[in-house]
Amino acid sequence: MIETQDLVSFFLETRQHTENICKPLEIEDYVVQPIVDVSPPKWHLGHTTWFFEEFILKPHKPGYELFHEDFAFVFNSYYENVGKRVIRNDRGNLSRPGVAKVYDYRHYVTDELSTFLASEITPEVEELLIIGIHHEKQHQELLITDIKYILGNNPLLPRYNDSFSENPVQRFNLEWITMTEGIYGIGHNDPEAFCFDNELGNHKVYLQEYQISNKLITNGEYLSFINSGGYQDFNLWHAEGWDWIQQNKITQPMYWHQVDKEWYLYTLQGLQKIDKEAPVSHISYFEAYAFAQWKECRLPTEFEWEAAQSRFNWGSRWEWTESAYLPYPGYAKAPGAIGEYNGKFMVNQKVLRGGSIATPAKHTRHTYRNFFQTNLRWQFTGLRLAK
Amino acid sequence: MIETQDLVSFFLETRQHTENICKPLEIEDYVVQPIVDVSPPKWHLGHTTWFFEEFILKPHKPGYELFHEDFAFVFNSYYENVGKRVIRNDRGNLSRPGVAKVYDYRHYVTDELSTFLASEITPEVEELLIIGIHHEKQHQELLITDIKYILGNNPLLPRYNDSFSENPVQRFNLEWITMTEGIYGIGHNDPEAFCFDNELGNHKVYLQEYQISNKLITNGEYLSFINSGGYQDFNLWHAEGWDWIQQNKITQPMYWHQVDKEWYLYTLQGLQKIDKEAPVSHISYFEAYAFAQWKECRLPTEFEWEAAQSRFNWGSRWEWTESAYLPYPGYAKAPGAIGEYNGKFMVNQKVLRGGSIATPAKHTRHTYRNFFQTNLRWQFTGLRLAK
């Protein structure tokens, strides 16, 4: 168990880190929402604040006064249990509250919560606080990827931060790790440590013998797939994936640009020549699957990934798995709004395992289950093969 | 192994049965396509015929002459490997070829194939023939459900056939069957018997202890869900399911009509008062899931269903499971067009197990895996609970 004092530090550091991420932004960058999946940075700042206000301060701190009575409407994301909200694709239409006002809101709530934490808090509040911190850490990752989308789809291709290197090279050789057939334990198993509810229900899974690669697929390998006509051969694709690339005229990962027959990637450091040794990124599940088909391999299931993960390095890319996002045996969602956190998304999405260059420190772990729809690409998503 | 003579009989009976299903139709009923998922009956007649022509007669029968060179274009469904095809949602725009011509096509191909089968055939042709027969049986089920949709969405609500009873009553008491924790064998395991490729790869699965109901949910139970506000409580639904019922204003299963506060169902025998003891039908996965949530239970996985199936009756409703439609370990799709049969649909769909009142005799089996998108309702889909 974390000591309260450590928890307060953890809270304050997290709050500060979110603001640090936004330091390189101009005010205008905080406002826009170029696609529905990307939220304006000021919305992230407000929403993570609202979470603490709505679930801790409002119900638990005696005499707490809301910063502004309309902000719940503005900054609620998808919690149907706590009332009406701005439709998700309208977030980029709101110029007000302005950035300065949103920071006022952040600081007000941070201060109010700090004061509150100085008093004796109940285990329930402590649990909510921990969820709120991890919730904000999730939004830190989204902030980075949303900022990348906002800048990387601007025709001027502005840089975010010269020191943010997103393409680590894997300086080791490819090996196929063989895992023997048998029963494996899956799911979170440490009652002292935090996890999200979708990781709970440690249980046994029977796996057939399989092999899994110790390396992520690189840009160079992916380029071979492109050059060999991978995007033109329907036999490699799911029917739904094929329709998707046709309709959206997709012929390469997001952020790839071909200029004078040379390939470039937009990165948070600006446009760069492709690094063939770095792991590929910003591909959809459909593309990961088609690549694996082309290699006559497959994607690992999330169970295969978890059973083998101690034997390879991971953490620079979220890795698509073949597993659909489903509840573990015995999964039960919490009552009320907090229960909306995970359970209601457990359909028509795929599990990703690992973590990415954008994931905040100590946020992910080997049982962590990320999940997205099969066509999304704005995260740092890559792939690892199995067979 | 089936004897060739039996195979010819099996082929001829199947061909005849398809035509028997269409006997009660007027010519106009053969033509329309009210929604994209429903094909015109004459298209089913032609498509099942084209399958035999394209995959057996054309490549294997020496000197075979196509009935009509444009019919491949008209009657191909989704096989990208065999050329262009009429877009799926344009099938109902084609008045020609007319019904009489389509029957000519059927009889021509049936005769040509019968003649061909009288000669010595290779194992490859035999295998294709068996696939073609089972393919046609699948379309027999679709024919019935598509006809139901065509007639049941016509404002005149015409009957199909007075003798087609679709609502069997389950005259036995509810029991919860307990299955012990452990390893179970899943998948097809009889090399002598036919199965589709998605059932292959008999493998072990570890299941936690669970209970599964011996009864399907009835219309009466489902009515209680409606009356208790199930369609208005977002906590019971997936986020995607909730959006779907809101956008489509869905408040009851397909074919339910409320007239003067009394509930009626459109059936193939025409409009009938609801039978509260009959199993509910024509619900989407989203509705099945929400119902299970409301009951504080869940849907079984396809593995739980298969492991327990010998202990309950099944076969009147396709049963939604919690399992996503994914390949079994070791799944490999066949090369070429036949390989498009199943594999390319293995994403964003749910598995259904069992069979329905519309499934032709001896077509389904306990390893059979049906699959649909989560919002589809025009099949005879129901549910069974687990916990």
Add this chain to the structure above:
Amino acid sequence: MIETQDLVSFFLETRQHTENICKPLEIEDYVVQPIVDVSPPKWHLGHTTWFFEEFILKPHKPGYELFHEDFAFVFNSYYENVGKRVIRNDRGNLSRPGVAKVYDYRHYVTDELSTFLASEITPEVEELLIIGIHHEKQHQELLITDIKYILGNNPLLPRYNDSFSENPVQRFNLEWITMTEGIYGIGHNDPEAFCFDNELGNHKVYLQEYQISNKLITNGEYLSFINSGGYQDFNLWHAEGWDWIQQNKITQPMYWHQVDKEWYLYTLQGLQKIDKEAPVSHISYFEAYAFAQWKECRLPTEFEWEAAQSRFNWGSRWEWTESAYLPYPGYAKAPGAIGEYNGKFMVNQKVLRGGSIATPAKHTRHTYRNFFQTNLRWQFTGLRLAK
């Protein structure tokens, strides 16, 4: 004034002529609706019948019994005043009532009305009867163009009728008719003769001097426009027209097919080589305007057309004009459902003048105002230049 006996003959001939148009059809051709603007032939048969039943027999014939109480719902087109109706783009989803039943309905209403007309009828009924007959004549034209669409968009390209020649050659030289500046009378001016309400309000219009061509633009001239890059030069197009050709990838008139560098047209006699002397047809207003821009001319206004029409031949193509479809001075719509006939369409449409090869005999006249949205092409629409 028409004698009653002549009116009865006129009625019966019109009813018969509609059925004659359908003689070459197969039953399946009566059912389909490939695009929303095209109605199934059996719907036309039923709708023209319903018009007589709804507006004459039901309110005026004592003791009249409806043929079927649901047919008003099925066959009402757009009259909001007379209750609910099948949504326009669902007409092709209805297999029932079948074709035989629709003919029964027609004959029942024709007989009932004939009997009724043998009695003394009021001027009001006479007026409704005349409107009903002209309404049916309008649908005769639509029947032909809808049949052309249904057959001409079928991949088998079946013929309608070998004797229906749709491409008359203009065997005379081009002349520019000069009209002097001044006041011209516009609109219907013969109280004895029938016209629609949108032609009424004979009034004066001041025209500047202009010239108008005595010839329609030919396929050959239009081909020069295509070959000179007319569909690729945005300067020739309205912004809305340019968007429309981009989005719909339009590069030629409807029914034009290029096979081995040779141009063919689908006609009601089947596919034919293009006749360069015949007037172009099946073009939208956007295309007519762009062609005129390319020729450094313009389309005439409907007033210019009407003022000059006695000096040239017309009647094989509906001719797009530059005039928006607006009410004449003093226009007043009739009360009730009959008033919905024209007035409510007087926005965002263009006037066409003349008549076409598909217009029934004696139906059009020099004051007749046809009208369509600017993107529609399934009518026999052509153009004549002015400057």
Add this chain to the structure above:
Amino acid sequence: MIETQDLVSFFLETRQHTENICKPLEIEDYVVQPIVDVSPPKWHLGHTTWFFEEFILKPHKPGYELFHEDFAFVFNSYYENVGKRVIRNDRGNLSRPGVAKVYDYRHYVTDELSTFLASEITPEVEELLIIGIHHEKQHQELLITDIKYILGNNPLLPRYNDSFSENPVQRFNLEWITMTEGIYGIGHNDPEAFCFDNELGNHKVYLQEYQISNKLITNGEYLSFINSGGYQDFNLWHAEGWDWIQQNKITQPMYWHQVDKEWYLYTLQGLQKIDKEAPVSHISYFEAYAFAQWKECRLPTEFEWEAAQSRFNWGSRWEWTESAYLPYPGYAKAPGAIGEYNGKFMVNQKVLRGGSIATPAKHTRHTYRNFFQTNLRWQFTGLRLAK
């Protein structure tokens, strides 16, 4: 003719006035685009600047250096002749160039042009300069109405400027002005004064006798229309208008809010109680037409309006007319990009006459022709009746 010195002053005043309009904004307000018709204020600032750069400085000033080579791409609106451009509905997705940079761009171009104007300029440049100034004045009006939309659709309903009163009361009695039948001159007729090309071609029009109101319709009168069920009676509407209010659930003008049975309007001074004497505003053509039908009157044509305009006050609302936006006789568009200014929009739009509270001083005149699609409401649009 304007003296060059006066022209320079006119230019500088106009540039300054645009920036004055933006003074009350926060930086965030410059960025968003809540609907496609509304552009971000910073886009207006850049686009009006780009116009001077693209059409004057670049081709005419020797040695001129572009401020930034990508700004033509960012700030071109719809001129196909001058290259690619940001798609109109993506303008609100661009955070860069930031507001400060856009002001730098403005000042750079203003200064460069001022210097250039100090030299001897050709008549061609003078003409382009005048067009550019009037173009910027048009955008001044759009800036105000776009700002109103951005703030008025924000849930916090922030004010723009307390001194901007938009609802002048008409303190005089209703009179019907009678205009006699005959020939009237229409169109711009002063070669010394500026006008847009769509006003040129002074010509004669024959008008029948008519009456036109000296007053605009008020909020109070419009409220009676609402209260008498005007939005529920389809007989008052065009078919297209009826579909539009059904689909968009429209039951009142834009910016009207009913709170506790009291009606409020959002204005640039914030939310205010409705003023029943002020002229109604923010209605579409469809609503103007339906209101006129309800009053058993009609809208005037643009010719009737122009012929009578000296006999009534106008200028606080743009007034919908019954006239479609069409070229005057002899209209010819200029060659090249400048020719795209007006001509390519002359289809499926309606003419508005007058001017509005947002129109900059001396910008409109009695021959000025504004035009919008029939469903647009974000301008200060009202109506005046004729009969």
